[in-house]
Amino acid sequence: MPTILTHVPVSDGTPNRTALEALTRARQIAGENGWTCAASVFAPDATAAAETLGRYGAQTVYAVSDDAFAQPLGGLVVDALATVIREAAPEIVVMPSTEGMKDALGGLAQRLGAPALPDVVAFSASGTAVEATRPVMAAKFRATVTAEKPADAPVLVSVRAGSYTAEESAVTPEVIRVALATDPASLKASLREVIASASGGVDLADATVVVAAGRGVRDESGKALVDELAEVTGAAIGASRAVVEMGLFPPEAQIGQTGKVVAPDLYFAVGISGAIQHVAGMTGSRTIVAINKDPDAPIFDVATYGVVGDLHQVLPPLIAALREAKGQ
């Protein structure tokens, strides 16, 4: 039976949320076309994730277990994906548009001779063609792109965070263990050091509430207010490029065209002007609150609720009111 394969990155045993959103979409496409919905997972113990993937509808799970996947280099991910794809012979391969997958996508596309549709917000299959919608021009426009499946390769699609909603539909997956064809030690690149995220383990793209800071936050006293707002709302902390450049927030917090794309239920933009390159990474958010002292700041054009004012005046009573509402 034809197959649609979703690759699900896991970190510390937890499947990436965007990948589960993509898997949900893949399951719909499998249902519409009478295809098998399959998933692949690479981890030190990949079979441990199989049950979760079954919960999201993966009928077949290709599991590649190797300790190297605790912190894999891109070359290894390309090799493992190419091996699984040769075995599963899918029509379409879907993956989340994370930095980890962006690292592998080009190499994989070239190795397989597969057309790639990167960073899409929607995709569908009809016959052997895949059609997708992707933001372009710093997300000011959307392009519809198509690719025809080659005879001996799939079409590759990577999906932006928040494009679909992850929904469970449990099956008991058949787990197929696939051996890694490459000795990780044979890769030419070598990992010298990992500089762990300063923001703890929460991947911004997985958060349901984000508090994002911009240049208006300026210093430690502004940052303390942002931290407090994040704490009371249970949010992950994001940042504009300007404050990452200043060193006030860590680079993995950057949201936007160069940074991450996020689509939480609630997004606070604090002291952010709303440059198109920042907005490109956050307009998928359901509710947006903007706090900015400039009434003409473009961030207000995308805000659900806009508060004009100095963040030092606006945030303390807001934090207090949120605490009260949450009974904290």
Add this chain to the structure above:
Amino acid sequence: MRFAVCIHQVPDVAAPAQVRDGQLVLDAGRVVLDAYAASAVEAALQLKESHGGEVEVVLVGPQKAAETLRKALAMGADRGTHLLIPEDAALDSRAVVALLAEHLGGSEADAILTGKQSQDTDAGLVGGMLAEALGRPYVTNAVGLEQDGDSLVVTRQGDRGQEVIALPAPCLVTCSNDMNDPRIPNLKGIMASKKKPVETVEASPEAPAVRTVAYAMPPEREPGQRVEGDEPAAVAQTLVRLLSDEARAI
């Protein structure tokens, strides 16, 4: 080290543009050197300045893109190669990579640098595809780049933190614009660029496997509202009430 930096010309995303009959219309036709590729040029120039070497810039594009090649030469690149394609050629990543690979296949470049993505399409494919086509190891999304003998030491921005990766030449690195601030060419650089060698090679790209069939505006967001008042405490109360009762976000 000898560097080859792949650069290209993109529409200015900040300039007015609109969609008409499913086509993207760039009102002023303003074009620029891709910001990510500009960071790749800057990275190569900095390594050349501290360790010696040579910087070639390679561009696939129509006649008009020659000005972008000149800009990179004015920044300080030593020579340029223009893989010249017809004005109306439809390109996808594969077609670009095939032309770049043909030119760079015989190249003695120790390191090939590209942008991590294009400013106009955010595709992020050319670097990895080109590396694979040439059989070179590669690292994407570099935010730091150093030279250590015959290797590059790349600091790569990952999803949760950074990785420092040693990459022996010949290799390929894709660069983030967070790595540096590309220099603005000065008058001396602009004058010097006019005398730098540019090789123009007529090229015909293969038919694209990925086609852009239409453009549209993104879905509009519901119009928002200002939450106003003289008292910050009252504004905060109103906002919290809206967030809980109207938006159901808390």
